[in-house]
Amino acid sequence: MDERIEKLTLMASQLRRDVVNAVYYAKDGHPGPCMSAADLMAVLYFDLLRLNPEDPSWIDRDRFILSKGHACPLWYAALARRGYFPPVELKTLRVLGSRLQGHPDLKKTPGVDANSGSLGHGLSQACGLAIAARKRGSDSLNVVITGDGELNEGIVWEAAMAIAHLKLTNVIAIVDNNGMQSGGKVEKVSGLYPLREKWEAFGWYVVEEDGHDIGRLLPVLERAFQRGRATREERQGMSLLPDHLRRGRASAGVPHPDQPVVLIAHTLKGKGVPYMEGDNSWHKRVPTDEEHQLALSILGGQDLE
Amino acid sequence: MQGLEALAEEDDRIMLVCADSLKAMRADPFLEKFPDRVVELGIAEQNAAGVSAGLALGGLIPYFATYAGFITMRACEQIRTFIAYPNLDVKMVGINGGLAAGEREGVSHQFFEDLAIMRSIPNITVLVPADAGQARQAAKAAAEIPGPVYIRLGSGRDPVIFDDKQPFVPGKIxxxxxxxxxxxxxxxxxxxxxxxxxxxxxxxxxxxxxxxxxxxxxxxxxxxxxxxxxxxxxxxxxxxxxxxxxxxxxxxxxxxxxxxxxxxxxxxxxxxxxxxxxxxxxxxxxxxxxxxxxxxxxxxxxxxxxxxxxx
Known part of the structure; x- marks a missing residue:
């Protein structure tokens, strides 16, 4: 486990570096919202998701949807590092003719499984994908990272209601709860909170974790993935918490076997680049030459080649 | 709906997506015959469009069927960005298209802008069958047309205009x-x-x-x-x-x-x-x-x- 955590921690830094580079070279993009989800993406793309970059349209791959599509430089970085296309292509972000569109386009970018960019649409598409997977008897999972701001959208709750109603346990939702949206703090812009209770009221089982602590994220998400692939019988009594966190309580972390699971990941916008952390001006902003260099020196890792 | 039943009989990928519209679509026989092929999502057309996109991404051919305006207006952006833009095999069937079909329900159920909206979105084939026979043929034709198709229907009480022997050839006057x-x-x-x-x-x-x-x-x-x-x-x-x-x-x-x-x-x-x-x-x-x-x-x-x- 420790080795896996170490590898994923390094990869999360690499993805952050790639994002800074992509936005710097493109002179456009949303770095802040990428940084808060980088640890989650590292865990998903470099450990848990069942993928085949050699065959991006493999029918039984897990489907991942970055519902907060403006954080696509992070998605592109993960796809590049996972082998879907050369990392150097990240320099073409948002350039005319590039495969890396301003927001995700499944027809242009290998490995992108669904369009996003207009907020709130990841869960709906995952719902359809999950029904299709179930129909063909596949255990492939449908994983969505949504922002917290985009939970303002009514369609998210239409989808949340439908997924729980249809008992689509092969959907896993992750909320990148960085507390900020374009216009400022989430609680100031809209009435999103209490968030946990909202998901619960819609029939979901909620787990909350520090979205930057890979040592905690990995075991919980790993169990969520196992559960997502399990039969209904196997899901009976299956806990999402590792034994040491259950503290002897058999029922701790155990969803109803028909319940979908959402992980609310507590994150920090701009995480990993000190001058971006908590500063919402980095929602959409391009680093200067100095800022670029500073970020690279902090993050380490490799350049785009 | 009879057209869709025949299609579903032949092609296992055909799904019916409803937004509490089973009754309006007179789809009960379809539901009885193919209970596993109906996705009922409740009165939530935006989600129904997004789910249809997901079904198509998963290799199925959804027919999303409800009132014309709730498809083309309520779920317009979902159709545009998540169905038409990726050119997915989603077939949309809008009933109560037009002034007459909405008749006594009033403006909220009279949809006389649907064709303008769908026509202005790239990739969507737009079909306007005139009666039940043509509607059956259009539903069948839509399955063979790659990408999204919008089929505009009336109230279901429309007079029969054509006999079924007249071919319905999409794309031709x-x-x-x-x-x-x-x-x-x-x-x-x-x-x-x-x-x-x-x-x-x-x-x-x-x-x-x-x-x-x-x-x-x-x-x-x-x-x-x-x-x-x-x-x-x-x-x-x-x-x-x-x-x-x-x-x-x-x-x-x-x-x-x-x-x-x-x-x-x-x-x-x-x-x-x-x-x-x-x-x-x-x-x-x-x-x-x-x-x-x-x-x-x-x-x-x-x-x-x-x-x-x-x-």
Whole structure:
């Protein structure tokens, strides 16, 4: 486990570096919202998701949807590092003719499984994908990272209601709860909170974790993935918490076997680049030459080649 | 719906997606026959469109069926960005299309902008069958057309116009009668019977017209339409839709670009209508047989002299 955590921690830094580079070279993009989800993406793309970059349209791959599509430089970085296309292509972000569109386009970018960019649409598409997977008897999972701001959208709750109603346990939702949206703090812009209770009221089982602590994220998400692939019988009594966190309580972390699971990941916008952390001006902003260099020196890792 | 049952029988990928619209679609027999092929999502059309996209991404062929306006307006952006943009195999079936089909329900259920909306979005094939038989054929044809298709239906109480032997060929105009070339009528949906009556009345006045059904608004059969415009040099369009953005606009765009002859549009004249009996509504809002006859006569009188393209 420790080795896996170490590898994923390094990869999360690499993805952050790639994002800074992509936005710097493109002179456009949303770095802040990428940084808060980088640890989650590292865990998903470099450990848990069942993928085949050699065959991006493999029918039984897990489907991942970055519902907060403006954080696509992070998605592109993960796809590049996972082998879907050369990392150097990240320099073409948002350039005319590039495969890396301003927001995700499944027809242009290998490995992108669904369009996003207009907020709130990841869960709906995952719902359809999950029904299709179930129909063909596949255990492939449908994983969505949504922002917290985009939970303002009514369609998210239409989808949340439908997924729980249809008992689509092969959907896993992750909320990148960085507390900020374009216009400022989430609680100031809209009435999103209490968030946990909202998901619960819609029939979901909620787990909350520090979205930057890979040592905690990995075991919980790993169990969520196992559960997502399990039969209904196997899901009976299956806990999402590792034994040491259950503290002897058999029922701790155990969803109803028909319940979908959402992980609310507590994150920090701009995480990993000190001058971006908590500063919402980095929602959409391009680093200067100095800022670029500073970020690279902090993050380490490799350049785009 | 019978068309969809037959399709589902043949193709395991066909799914019916509803937004509490099973009853409105009269889809109970489908549900009984294929309970696992129906996705009921409740009164939530935006989600239904997103789920349809997901089903298509998962290799299925969803038919998303509910009221025309709830598809094309409530879920417009979902259709545009998540179905049309990635060119997914989602077939959308909108009922209550038009003023007459919505009849006594009033404006909230009278959808006379749907075709304008769908026609302006890339990748979507737009079909307007005129009766139940054509609707069955359109549903079948849609499965064979790659990418998104919008099928606009009426109330389900529409009169039968065609016998089932007449083929429904998407993308092609359908010439219904050729009495002469004084004027060509382009029409679709339940305006067809009215235009045929108007054409007969005109012949009694010595005016011989051609009547053409344009059941595919997109892609438009431009070549054949231009041929008819060149031959007749005057046209009237008739549709149960706003005169902006639907068949009338499509024909005018085509004429303006390729053969600029006078065209008049019969349709709802950009106002919100009221409730009423369908036939009475069409008469009241400028779509009566008499309106069609008068439009034809005044359009013929506007034929340019000398005629354009005169060699």
């Amino acid at each position: 359908h010439i219904l009668e050729q009495r002469g070339n004084d004027l060509v009528f382009f029409c679709n949906g339940l305006m067809i019977p009215r235009v045929l009556v108007a054409s007969a009345l005109l012949e009694a006045k010595g005016i011989a017209c051609t009547v053409v059904e344009v059941h595919t608004l997109k892609p438009l059969d431009t070549e054949a339409i231009v041929e008819l415009l060149k031959d007749c040099r005057a046209a009237v369009t008739a549709e149960d839709h706003n005169i902006i953005g639907g068949l009338g606009s499509a024909i005018m765009e085509c004429a303006a670009e390729h053969c600029p002859v006078p065209v008049a549009r019969i349709g709802l004249r950009d106002v919100f209508p009221g409730s009423g009996h369908p036939e009475a509504l069409l008469d009241f809002y400028g779509m009566s047989v008499n309106d069609i006859v008068e439009a034809a006569i005044s359009t013929i009188n506007r034929k340019p002299n000398p005629l354009p393209n005169e060699e």
